[in-house]
Structure formats: C-alpha cells, structure tokens
Amino acid sequence: MTVSETDYERTVAHSDPILQMRDTTVSFDMERGESRVLDNVDMDIERNEVLGVVGESGSGKSMFASALLDAVVDPGYLRGDITYNPGDGESVDVLEMSKRERKQYRWEEVSMVFQGAMSSFNPVRDIETHFVETLEAHDYDVREGMQRAKQILSDLYLDAERVLDSYPHELSGGMKQRALIALSLVLEPEVLVMDEPTAALDLLMQRSIISLLENLKERYDLTIVFITHDLPLVADIADRVGVLYAFEFVELGPTEEILEDAAHPYTRMLLKSTPNLESSIENMRPVEGSAPDPVNVPEGCSFHPRCPLADEECIDVDPGPYDAGEGRFVHCHHWEHSAEEIPMEDASETAGLADEGVESRSTKPTPDHEGEEPVLSMQDVEVHFEKDTGFMDFFGDPPAVKAVDGIDLDIYENDVVVLVGESGCGKTTLGKTAVGLQRPTGGSVEYRGDDIWKVRDGDGDGSVSWGHIRRSLQIVHQDPGSALNPHRRNSKILEAPLKRWHDELDGNDRRQRVMSMLEHVGMTPPEDYYERYPHQLSGGEQQRVALIRAMLMNPEVILADEPVSALDVSLRVEMMDLLIELQEMFDTSYLFISHDLANARYIAERTGGRIGVLYLGELVEIGPPEQVINNPQHPYTQALRWATPELDPAEERAEESPIREIDVPDPTNPPSGCRYHTRCPEAREVCTEQTPESYSADTDAPSHRGTCFRMVDDHEYWHSESIVDESKDSFDSAADTGTAPSDD
Amino acid sequence: MVNIDWRLRRLGQTAFTAWAVITLSFVIVRMMPGNPMGAMIQQLERRGMDPVRARQLVELRLSIDPTKPIPAAYVDYMVNMVQGNLGQSVYYQESVVDIIAQSLPWTLFVLSWATFISFFIGISVGALMAYWEGGKLDVGLTSWAILMGSIPFYVLAIMLLIFMSYRWGFFPTGGKRPTGIEPGLTWPFISGVIHHAALPILSMIVASGVASLGMRGNAIRVLGEDYLRVARLRGLSDVTISTQYVARNAILPMYTTLLIGIGEMFGGSIVLEQVFQYRGVGWYMLSATYQRDYPLMMGGFVVITLAVVIALLIADLTYGYLDPRARGQESESY
16 A cells, blocks of 8 residues: 655645645754754645644744744754745756745745734834735835735724834734735735734634635735644645645645545544534543653654554554545544544544543533522623823813723532633633632622622621632633642642641641642652642643642632633643643632633533623623524524634635624723623614613523524514625625525 | 823832932931931031031031031032032032033943943844854853953953053053143034044943843843744745844843943942042042042032932833733733
C-alpha cells in the first residue's frame, strides 16, 4: 500500500497549485539540540481553495504560516522549496527571492492576518495611516487604494469612515480583526494566510467573520489558508483540511471526508475530544498524553506514544503518506483499521482509551430545585460601573456601564450553573458578585439566607461570619499562570489554605492531604510535584493546582471563570471531567463561566446543571442544557447556537446568520426595551418600547425561563409591526440568496 | 466634553499644589521653632537695631506682619504672593522678584539645553543599543552608561573643570557671561554665553547616561511587538519603521520622565552653579542659605517648585498628543 514520494507528486500533478511546499523545515538551534518546529513538510495549496490547517498549540502551525511568506523570525532557519505560481507568469522560488522581489511578494501576492489583531496596529497611529503607508510602500495609487479599502471595510460590515478615523484602541476586538483583514486585502493579494484569526474573539464574532470570509473569497478571488486549533471552526469554510501533529501533516483531505471518516488516529481522537453540540456526551474523550517536544520528537511515527494502534512498525518506521483515495493522504501505517479501533459513535469502551471516569461519563437530568433552600441567592442584582468623571460633572448623571442589570439567580447545593455570553455581557462581573468579590450597586446576594454584604459590614445577625462566607465562596481563574504566585512552591501554595482554616492539622497531616490531592488529580509522583514552582508546570497542571487550592478550602460554591479556555483543545475535556469529578467528591456547587456553548453544554449535561445566557447585563434565558441547546427560546440563544461550530459541514452551510448587526451595542447606552432588538431578526415595534419580563418556557422543564415576548402566546408582540428591514435583514444575505427568517 | 473636564481638573490640581507650596513656605517662616522671622529679628537686633524698627524691617522684607494674628497675616502673605511680591532680599538689598527674574533665565538656559541634548543622545544611543542588543556596542555602552550614571554629576563637573578649563583652557573657569562685552544680540556676546554655559551643560549630559538605558529597554520591548512584525511584512520602509513605529512608541514612557527630570535638575543646579560659579537661581539659593537671607531662599523655593509643577502640568496636558490612548481618560470605544 505504501506509495512513494513520486506517486504522491503525481497524484497532485494535474491540479493547479498556487503555492507548493516541498521538504520544508524550520529549525532553531537550542542548547538542548536542534529544535525542528516544522519537519519536512510537503503541501500543495490549490488555486482558489480554502485550506484549513488544524493543530494544537506547539504543533508548528504558526511556523507553517510564516514559512509561506518566508517570514520566519530570527534565529529560525527555513530551508526547503517553496514555489509560488502566479498563474499568469513564471513560477517563483520564494526562498531565493531578492529583497525587492520579496517585498513585492509579501502583501501584494501573499498577505497574512495574525492572531493578535489587538496588537497588530501601531497604537499611536490611526487606522487610515496604516492603509495609506501600506499603499505608499508598494507604490500603489493611494486614492484608488483607499477607495478599495473603504469598499472592503464596508464589505466587512464596518462603518468605513469611522473606522479609518479611529485609533486602534478605540475599536473593539472584532472590529480590529476585521480592519486587519481589510488591511491585508488592500493590495489585492492572491493568497491570504490567516493564523488563528479568530482565536481571541467571541464565538458569535468568529462565526460572523467566517461567513464574511466566504463572501470575500468569492468577491476578491482569493486563496485562503486558514490556520486554527479549532477543527469544527474550519469545517464551515474549508474545502480541504490538513491536520498538523508534531510539526508535520498527519492527514490531508477534503473537509467532509476528514470530518466524517478521518483515517489518522490522531484526527479521530482530536474530533472526539472536541466538545460540540451534536454528538453525544458519552463519545467525548480526551486525547491522553501530551504533544512532543520539538527537540525530541519520537522516532518512527511521532504519534505512537499516544496512539492505541501503535505497534513495532510504528516505532521503527516513519509512515509515509498513504493514499486513502479521493485526494486524501494519511501518515499512518494502520489507517485502514483506525475506524474500527476508534469509533466515532460508540458508547462502549475501547481498549486503551479512557480508563478513568467510565461510569460517570454520562448525562444527568437537571433536577427540579423547587422548594429547596438555595446556597446562594441573588435578587435583582445590579452592578453599575460609573465612568470616571471630572469634578465639573455636577450636572446630569454620569454615564454608567450597566455590567449587571437586575439579575435573579439561585444556586443550590450540588448545583452547576454555566453562564454564557459574549465578552462584555457581564458574565464575569455577575460571577464575582455571586462569590462576594464585587459589591453590587443594587439588589442583594444572600448566602444561606444572610446578606453577605451586611455580614461584611457587621450588620448581620451574627449567625455566620464574613470569614466563613469568604471561605465558602471560592474562585478559579481563567489564566492559571497568573493565578499562582510564581515565587512560591506548590507545597506552600497548597498548604496555605489548610494552615489558615484547619488549625488542628500539623505539618505532616497537611503534607499528607496535599499529596493525596495531587495524586488524585493525576499529578504523579506527588513528591515530585510537591516541591515544584508554578513555572515548572504545564498549563493543565497549573490549572489543577489552582483547582486543588480552591477545593482545599472546602468551599460550597466555586466560581470557575473560563477554566479551560486557556488550555489546548485536547486537554479541555479532561479538565472538565476533573472539575466534575471533584465536584462530586467535595459536594460543591459551581458557577461556571464560558463563552463557548459547547463547553457549557458538556459541563451542564454531565452534572445536571443549568445554562444561563447573558446579554448586556441581563439574563435572557436559563434552563436545562438540553432545552437551552435544542429548544432555545430567546433569539440571542439561537444566535449563539448558530455561532457554535458544528462537525457536520453539510447541514451548517445552508444556514443563514440570525443576527442583524455583528457588533454589540455600546453598554453605556444600551438599547431601549428589549436590549437585543437592535440585532434580533424577530424584532417588532413593541420590542423597542417594552422590556420583556422573565417568562416560563412552554416546555416540560419548569426551570426553563427566558425574556422574550415570543414566549407568550397572546402578547401584543404578535400584532406589532416588524422593525426588520427585509432588504437587509441579515448581514450576509447580500451574498446568500436565503429567505428572510419566518416568524414562527 | 470629557477632555475639557479632565483638563480643568488637572489645572485645578496644579493650582492646589501651587497653593500648598506657598502655604507651606508661609508655615515654615511663621511656625517653625527658631523660625526665620525670629532669626532675622535677632540678627538685626544684634547689629544694634531698635527692636521695633527691626520688627518693621523684617515685616517689610518677608511680607509677613508678625504682630497680626495668623489668619490675617496669612491672607496678607497670599495677596502679596499673588501680586508677585516675594519680599526683599536681606543680603542683596534688592527685591527677590528682581533677583530671580535676572537669574532664572540663565538656569533655564543651561537646564533646557542639558535636558534636550541628553534626551536626544539618550534616545539615539538607546535605540542603537536595542537594535544591536547583546552586541559589543550594546555591552560597551551599557557599562559606560552605568559607570557615568553612578558618578555624581558634580564630581564629573569638577573633573571637567580641572581638565577642560584649568589644564587645557578650553573653557572659562567660572561666570556666566563674557566680561568686557556689552550684553546684546551680538555674536561675541552670544558665543561668550554659550562658551560659559558649555561645561555645566556638558557635565549634566555626561552624567545622564542612564536615560539611554531606559530607552534601550523600551525599544527592545517595542521591537518584540506584533505590530512591528506586521509592519515589516507590509513592506514599510526602514525609515518609517524606525521612526514611526519603534522610536515613536519607545519614547512614550520617556516623555513624562523627561519633564519630571527637570525638577531633579533644578535641585542639581544648586551644586552645579556653585562649582562653575554660574550665577543662576541655584547659585543665589545657596548663597542665600549661607547668608541666612530667608526672603530670597523662600522666593527661590517657591519659584523652583512652581516651575516643576508647571512642567508636570505641561507633560500631562501634552501627553495626549503623543499617545492617542491617553486622550481623555475613557476609551471611546463604540
């Protein structure tokens, strides 16, 4: 079955590649040896295709992007062959170009969008200057070029004049990212390389940008290389997907084939480890083990230490590309058997996979908490941040950001509530208010019936102390790296809570407790981890330490603020499993914050929790996960649902964006009536005037509530005039010939 | 709207500081045990003056009437200050305002050139050091800057004076203007002034090598920024990148330091002007201290403090022109 290199060449020969990469290697000389961060990669990028490149962090995907532009940063060394075929001229060897040619090649032929749009603009110059100087540097006609720039900006649903006049810091992240895309297209390149262009953005913005990209590609005749860690995200847009593991491609093929019938074990396991809304919870498995070190990539197949199919051959022989038919190439000796060994849809256990938490990996129904006494009860909580005001502001109310505006939420024992929403919707503020880290400007937060801020001020009835409350409400931060004191060893970090709250324990007992916890979360041998400093741990291990630290306080409610979003995709499921396991062990409740509906669903379904959807400081929908996901009542929840990438490309592409405006309105001046009416495809006159209350959903789950008039059968909404402009009801309908959303 | 509010508030803060400084000078004169006032009266009495007469004289000199109750005396003092009446120098028998008005321009002349040149050199050298980070030039200049920064500038000044003036005679050994030449906008006079100011300026520049280290650090930070990488890929010219991208961003943190530095230099000028016998504000301040000439001391103190406060105000108000992020205090995100 083995195909030789020449066969491989022949198979792709009758295509029309715009960029060809052969034997391309990027290496860094390090003290420990040569670090190869791109290892003999072959790749053909076809003209006008969208190639998705998927890999975890440290798989070499950014190096792949840099290599395409011959822009590997010093002291990296790039060698191999990269050929650019302009189509109407001679092929060019990218690595042999003169300085002049290279300047022309970059940005005029191949341009790039970086991950960090936040920092890709010079902070002291306005956006227009960036466009002008780019045009000038390449001797383009500035007037004509700026016309084009304005066109591209408005194609990206930006107010061109306003954006060009702004400084980078005046734009939101999504706007900056779109402006950066426009900047990369202003010289009309043939190829656009995008390195994690949406990673720092909200799901809704990600999805919106991706639908815009499809339009841009058609309009400007582009070839797009889309690099990401998020496999479902490229499923929407990519024609072909290449999967990078350990600095080389392990699989390449048409998107549908890869998603439905991946041949490489790693691809299959990666697919299974990715939380999504469709596949059942039982199927989600973490990829065990960790990615290899670039200095010391395993011999033979680089995936063999983590692969359940590995045998002697895998250890000895590096698998060349096997032609799996239909344009697919797999670097695995056993690709024909991978489908049987790693089934995508099978609840039964497979040898070598997932040996922990077998019985707990199932869904739990959301219990009805009616009549139960809540641990934490928030009533009409408001947090308004006043903008900084001068002493001249005697007159008029200063503008306030209503981060949280009138939210009721009860958290019960052993309860899990997952808050989802876009950034700036107030989910972190609400979470901090719940655990007493942020004082609300209105309403009350009660811990077992006592208002915690009254206790704090000494006005309580004395039944609980502030110290007790403080200890009962804990937090796990998003970034474990900055949540742990870098100058203290794990032993000190973890023993501190015990010292403070368990006087009766002596040094030995404390040590024993910490050790057993470390062992429990899989940090073995614990003696080894006990004496380490935080920087000597991986991100996942740091998060574990932070989690244990919170758990050792024996808290009743833990606020987990995006605890997995800093981790690699394949580690997320593992970390969430651990969180769930610890919850059961310690009998705590979680208030979870996530911007990702798929993660929210995973946590909530496995723990029998609820999902709460926040929009501009208001709780627009809350309920059991299966109801919120499958039967969303509020149009905003439906939009989030739409924005969550799916693994089934065929079904998703047909759908049309359910939001009218991409950008979130200014939180200092939220829209009147229902705050969502500016973006809602169902908005009618009444939505702009009246504020909807919380209505019970007409489903069998009593805890499912939402704030939309559409949930009430005989509301005047149904007789109100629609405010949706049919001609531009959805932002990408210009390209899609979709129908306007129907009213029911 | 917001910008104006913020500027008004900043102006208010400055006015408050100025008021606090003047009040403090009043408190020192009036309240300190063994206070300047008593000391002056004693001084005059010792010279055989009639106590009543001495008291009147002191009152005239300090603009404080010792017999009045404190609130009334305070009001008088403030009114005098606002009118620009800082009292009468005991030693020079001249009004303090006149002495300061004559000497301040000279000090400002030396200070502004020293600041400007050392800032300019610091930025250029720092940028070069950052560009060749870790190279020989970088290591060499870093050591040099640390060495020069750790030697007090007046020690350097004395060394310069010994070699450049006494041994080799390149520069005059003291004074602030050429003798025997009519002051005016004539070349001999101006060149003479520069000639006299050269050594004080030079000694301050040499000692301020630390500025280049600050710039070096800033520039290295900027060189690692994403926007620089994007700018290179966009094919911008090296000139644009080095001036508009690297230098522009690296200077930002230096700007406030620069204007705060003026305050420090005023303090330094007291010693410096003594070394070079350069009759600026600093020289008069020190001489007033020796002569127990309290009105002059107080006047110098108030004027120098106000100069620093105003420099900081300028720094704050103009920073927004350099860094758009600081325009107004809130982000105008929409």
